[in-house]
Amino acid sequence: xxxxxxxxxxxxxxxxxxxxxxxxxxxxxxxxxxxxxxxxxxxxxxxxxxxxxxxxxxxxxxxxxxxxxxxxxxxxxxxxxxxxxxxxxxxxxxxxxxxxxxxxxxxxxxxxxxxxxxxxxxxxxxxxxxxxxxxxxxxxxxxxxxxxxxxxxxxxxxxxxxxxxxxxxxxxxxxxxxxxxxxxxxxxxxxxxxxxxxxxxxxxxxxxxxxxxxxxxxxxxxxxxxxxxxxxxxxxxxxxxxxxxxxxxxxxxxxxxxxxxxxxxxxxxxxxxxxxxxxxxxxxxxxxxxxxxxxxxxxxxxxxxxxxxxxxxxxxxxxxxxxxxxxxxxxxxxxxxxxxxxxxxxxxxxxxxxxxxxxxxxxxxxx
Amino acid sequence: xxxxxxxxxxxxxxxxxxxxxxxxxxxxxxxxxxxxxxxxxxxxxxxxxxxxxxxxxxxxxxxxxxxxxxxxxxxxxxxxxxxxxxxxxxxxxxxxxxxxxxxxxxxxxxxxxxxxxxxxxxxxxxxxxxxxxxxxxxxxxxxxxxxxxxxxxxxxxxxxxxxxxxxxxxxxxxxxxxxxxxxxxxxxxxxxxxxxxxxxxxxxxxxxxxxxxxxxxxxxxxxxxxxxxxxxxxxxxxxxxxxxxxxxxxxxxxxxxxxxxxxxxxxxxxxxxxxxxxxxxxxxxxxxxxxxxxxxxxxxxxxxxxxxxxxxxxxxxxxxxxxxxxxxxxxxxxxxxxxxxxxxxxxx
Numbered sequence: 056x057x058x059x060x061x062x063x064x065x066x067x068x069x070x071x072x073x074x075x076x077x078x079x080x081x082x083x084x085x086x087x088x089x090x091x092x093x094x095x096x097x098x099x100x101x102x103x104x105x106x107x108x109x110x111x112x113x114x115x116x117x118x119x120x121x122x123x124x125x126x127x128x129x130x131x132x133x134x135x136x137x138x139x140x141x142x143x144x145x146x147x148x149x150x151x152x153x154x155x156x157x158x159x160x161x162x163x164x165x166x167x168x169x170x171x172x173x174x175x176x177x178x179x180x181x182x183x184x185x186x187x188x189x190x191x192x193x194x195x196x197x198x199x200x201x202x203x204x205x206x207x208x209x210x211x212x213x214x215x216x217x218x219x220x221x222x223x224x225x226x227x228x229x230x231x232x233x234x235x236x237x238x239x240x241x242x243x244x245x246x247x248x249x250x251x252x253x254x255x256x257x258x259x260x261x262x263x264x265x266x267x268x269x270x271x272x273x274x275x276x277x278x279x280x281x282x283x284x285x286x287x288x289x290x291x292x293x294x295x296x297x298x299x300x301x302x303x304x305x306x307x308x309x310x311x312x313x314x315x316x317x318x319x320x321x322x323x324x325x326x327x328x329x330x331x332x333x334x335x336x337x338x339x340x341x342x343x344x345x346x347x348x349x350x351x352x353x354x355x356x357x358x359x360x361x362x363x364x365x366x367x368x369x370x371x372x373x374x375x376x377x378x379x380x381x382x383x384x385x386x387x388x389x390x391x392x393x394x395x396x397x398x399x400x401x402x403x404x405x406x407x408x409x410x411x412x413x414x415x416x417x418x419x420x421x422x
Numbered sequence: 423x424x425x426x427x428x429x430x431x432x433x434x435x436x437x438x439x440x441x442x443x444x445x446x447x448x449x450x451x452x453x454x455x456x457x458x459x460x461x462x463x464x465x466x467x468x469x470x471x472x473x474x475x476x477x478x479x480x481x482x483x484x485x486x487x488x489x490x491x492x493x494x495x496x497x498x499x500x501x502x503x504x505x506x507x508x509x510x511x512x513x514x515x516x517x518x519x520x521x522x523x524x525x526x527x528x529x530x531x532x533x534x535x536x537x538x539x540x541x542x543x544x545x546x547x548x549x550x551x552x553x554x555x556x557x558x559x560x561x562x563x564x565x566x567x568x569x570x571x572x573x574x575x576x577x578x579x580x581x582x583x584x585x586x587x588x589x590x591x592x593x594x595x596x597x598x599x600x601x602x603x604x605x606x607x608x609x610x611x612x613x614x615x616x617x618x619x620x621x622x623x624x625x626x627x628x629x630x631x632x633x634x635x636x637x638x639x640x641x642x643x644x645x646x647x648x649x650x651x652x653x654x655x656x657x658x659x660x661x662x663x664x665x666x667x668x669x670x671x672x673x674x675x676x677x678x679x680x681x682x683x684x685x686x687x688x689x690x691x692x693x694x695x696x697x698x699x700x701x702x703x704x705x706x707x708x709x710x711x712x713x714x715x716x717x718x719x720x721x722x723x724x725x726x727x728x729x730x731x732x733x734x735x736x737x738x739x740x741x742x743x744x745x746x747x748x749x750x751x752x753x754x755x756x757x758x759x760x761x762x763x764x765x766x767x768x769x770x
Contacts (some may be wrong), residue, residue, distance in 0.1 A: 145695060273665035287735070293706070294642040317739050318616065351488060352712055358705030359639075363739035365699055387490075388600075388633065392662045392710035 106238035106267035107281040110336040112136070112378045115281065116233030117244030117265070118225045123215030124412065125171035127179040128244035128265060128283060129229040130334050133192050135163035136376040139347030140205065141354045144330060144364075144371030148174040151205040152372075157344040161203055165192050166230070167334050167374050168206035169245040169283050172220030176208040176245075182226030207332040207372040209285040211248030213257060214412070221245075238267040238281060240408040242417070245332070249285040250415060251406065252301035253328065254313045259303045262417040263290075266405025268397050275338070275381050278390065280353065280398040282333035284405035286361045287368055289313040293359040293399050300406040300418045301362075308421065313362055330370035331357060333401065335394045339385040341377035350375035352391030356398025373398070451584040451613030451748075452627040455683040457481075457725045460627065461579030462590030462611070463572075468565040469759045470516035470556050472524040473590035473611060473629065474575035475681060476532075481723040483509035484693030485550065486701040489677060490714030493519045496550035497719075502691040506548055510537050511576065512721045513551035514591035514629050514679045517566030525551035527572030552719040554631040554677040556594030558603060560760030567591075584613045584627060586755040588764070591679065595631035596762055597708075597753060598647035599675055600658045607646045608764040609636070612752030614744045621685075622732045626700065626744035628680030630752035632708045633715050634658050639706040639746050646753035646765045653768050659709055678704060678711070680748065681721035682741040688724035692734045697722035699738025703745025720745070 108115055112134050119126035140155045150168075154161045168183045170176035183204045187193055193200030212220075229244065242249070246265035253260045269279035284290070289301025289312065298310040335353040350373045357364050357371055365371050375394075409417035452460055457478040464471035485500040499506050513528050515521035529547045532538055538545030557563035575590065588595070592611035599606045609632075615625035630636065635647025635658040644655040682700040700720045704711045712718050722741070756764035 143698065270663065272663075288739075291639075292642070293637075293639070296638075296640040296642050313739075314743070317736060317743075318618065348490065348714065352710070355705035355711055358702035358742075363699070363735060363742065364702055366735035366738065367695060367733070368735060388710060388713045388715060389662050391713060392634075392658075395705070395710065396659065396663070 104237045105269050107269065107279045107334065107336055108235045108238055109269035109271065109279050110277050110338050110378060111380055113336050114233035114235050115238045116229040117239060118229035118232060119243050119247045120219060120221065120225065122219040124242065124247040125211050125219060125221055126244045126247045127168065127170035127176065127221040127225045127229045129183050129226060129233055130167040130281065131230060131233045132165055132376055132378060135165055136378045137162060137341050137343055137346045138164040139343065139350040139375045141350035141373045143354050144369035145367040146330065147370035147372055148177060148208040149206065149372055150177050150180055151203065155205060157347055161194065162343060164203045164205060164376065166202065166204040168204050168226055169332050170208045170221040171211040171245050171248045173208055173210045173212050175220040177206055178223050179221045179226030180204050180206040182223035183230045185223065186227050186230035205374060209245065209249060209283055209330040209332055210328045211285065213328040214248040214250060240265050240267055240404055242410040245283040246405065249283055251284060251286050252289050253287050254316055255302050255311065260415060261300050261303065262409045262411045262415045264405050264409035266401040266408060268400035268404055270393050270397050277338045278393045278397050280333060280335045280401040282331060282398065282401045282405050284331050284402055285329055286331045286364060287329045287366050288361045288363045290402060290406040291360055291362050292403060299403055317363065329368050331361060332372045333398060334374045334376065335398060336376045337390065338378050338381040339390055340379035340381060341385060345385065345387060346375045346377050348387065349391060349394055353394040353398045355395035356402065360399040360402035450615055452625045452683055453581050453584055454615035454617060455623050455625050455685050455725060456727050458683050459579035459581050460584045461575040462585060463575040463578060464589050464593045465565060465567065465571065468561040469559055469588065470565065470567060470594040471590045472513060472515035472521065472567040472571045472575050474528050474572060474579055475512040475627065476576060476579045477510055477723060477725065480508040480510050481725045482507055482688050482690055482693045483550065484690065484697040484722040486697040486720045488701055488712045489716035489718030491677065492717035492719055493522060493553040494551065494719055495522050495525055496548065500550060502694050506539060507690045508539060508548060509550060509723060510547045511549045512681050513549055513572055515551065515553045515567045516556040516591055516594045518553060518555045518557050520566040521553040522551055523569050524567040524572030525549045527569035528576045530569065531573050531576035550721060552679040554591065554595060554629055554679050555675055556631060558675055559594040559596060586610065586612050586751055588757045588759055592629035592752060595629055597630055597632050598635050599633050600661050601648040601656060603675065605649045606762055607649065608756045608758045608762045609646065610752050610756035612748040612755060614747035614751060616740050616744050620730050621728050622730060623685045624682065624737055624740040624744050626680060626682045626741065626748040628678060628745060628748045628752055630678050630749050631676055632678050632711065633676045633713050634708045634710045636749060636753040637707055637709050638750050645750055676715045677717035678708060679719050680745065681723060682745055683723040684737055685725050685728035686732050686737055687726035693722045693724050695734055696738050696741050700741040700745045702742040703749065707746040707749035
């Protein structure tokens with residue numbers, strides 16, 4: 056697509072000047088939380104961390120570019136975690152997903168790199184590898200450490216100057232900024248350029264971003280999700296069936312409802328500027344096959360909260376990481392159901408916590 | 423699912439041609455797709471049976487298999503990498519792995535009618551199949567659908583409106599088993615279709631036998647599922663979040679199997695995408711879906727009889743909608759059996 060919107064967005068550049076400053080300040084809040092949390096003025100008690108970092112051993116960092124809204128989000132599991140992946144969209148941009156198949160040798164990952172910038176953005180993973188290698192984290196190979204960092208990217212090249220993309224430097228900075236503080240949500244990191252509700256084109260779409268959620272059960276099981284929400288489709292609250300964000304009506308003020316549009320005779324589902332990518336994490340002890348299965352079940356959270364989903368122009372991908380600090384045999388039915396639940400919640404938060412751009416409002420701008 | 427525009431276009435157009443089956447909505451189900459015939463055979467000894475879906479001529483097929491405990495045949499053949507790109511029939515059956523035998527009977531019926539993949543002098547009927555686990559319902563688990571069941575279902579297949587409820591492959595189907603079988607509900611077969619003004623038809627048929635509850639995605643409310651002692655719904659979503667250990671569903675009690683069909687012309691990879699997207703209907707209308715106690719499987723069929731063009735993402739999205747609607751109907755059209763009540767038996 057690109058050409059038309061790039062032209063529009065260049066025209067809008069001036070209006071953005073204030074916005075990147077906000078984004079950078081949000082991102083740097085994350086970075087600043089490397090001081091002991093007890094002495095930090097923004098401390099959040101562990102019980103109130105309702106984000107991916109509620110799982111002990113998981114760190115998250117964003118880096119948002121200033122040149123245009125795009126960036127990367129890095130999940131670090133420095134002690135290693137069993138991982139799996141589910142790629143259900145038809146237009147994926149991923150790296151190191153083959154090694155996550157249960158039949159392949161490598162058993163642990165040390166990070167997940169999510170980014171904007173379409174497949175160009177996959178190079179942000181290079182920076183995460185460099186960061187982890189410098190810290191001697193990875194699979195031990197003689198005197199070396201080989202960090203395992205699968206990744207995925209969303210297509211956001213239509214939002215502003217398409218030549219500005221997250222690079223290895225972005226991944227390195229996001230890894231450096233990573234902390235166990237509650238994840239900063241909204242239009243930051245890999246979600247800085249994310250949009251949704253594109254079934255009638257970018258003119259009636261809405262701004263999206265990063266969302267995160269967690270569930271903690273009385274027996275100590277923690278299941279948490281983080282998502283970079285950039286679908287063709289609308290966002291639906293599964294608890295009510297109502298549209299939360301999506302294609303706007305021609306006057307720009309209400310929702311047209313993709314489900315209604317799709318039943319008319321004029322759907323346009325051929326745009327390529329999409330993909331929802333995310334991570335589900337748990338402290339349960341899983342085998343690699345069980346982690347793959349967890350990723351699949353988490354994908355049901357996409358199905359419930361995004362409509363339509365897994366289209367030919369979405370590269371929808373879910374990574375699952377299991378740190379294994381909770382002893383005992385996992386109840387896979389409960390774990391999978393909670394993972395789908397928590398992913399739906401993360402999707403809703405990505406929509407509601409986003410910040411709008413000119414002509415690309417977020418949910419909070421419609422009220 | 424009471425969204426405007428659903429299935430009613432066809433229902434109105436064909437309302438004078440309703441067949442004799444009692445609860446059927448004329449052409450508002452799978453047979454709204456021209457060239458698709460559906461037949462049930464229900465055993466009399468125990469609530470179980472099979473459902474055969476026959477294609478006049480043939481159709482491009484696909485499959486999505488996501489549950490953790492599947493029972494299937496000829497699904498590898500549907501992989502887009504593999505040679506055969508036409509399907510003559512799909513068989514859905516109760517009876518656990520034993521029920522796969524039903525497909526053998528459908529293959530025999532098709533061979534007798536000289537229908538199949540041309541392989542030299544012979545015709546090889548291509549009949550993928552999937553089963554659901556209903557051995558614990560209503561009596562002797564040794565009573566299972568056999569090849570005879572598949573043969574009779576194929577012989578009974580017609581283009582009439584599909585009979586829904588506790589028949590055929592759904593005769594022994596149940597849902598809402600997170601609190602054990604004692605709090606479960608009866609389910610069955612449901613079907614739904616969507617017809618666009620352009621002439622595109624997308625339809626679904628499903629035999630719902632899930633561990634999970636049935637949710638109406640239009641409202642988020644439970645339609646059928648785990649019951650409380652006063653016959654209100656406990657809500658599986660609440661049970662799973664409560665931290666109380668839910669009863670572990672037993673292997674041999676679950677699995678939702680179904681198919682979506684369209685009159686559009688699809689390639690084999692597109693048919694696979696249609697099945698994958700139809701599976702989103704399972705995720706929306708069943709909670710939890712795809713568990714490791716479910717063998718959830720969705721087939722897809724594209725007859726190619728419609729000359730128009732439609733984006734595969736549109737077809738897939740509508741397939742998910744039709745499937746979710748069919749699942750809700752499987753719950754609402756069911757009849758109680760073997761002491762297990764259906765949605766219509768509960769006081770509102």
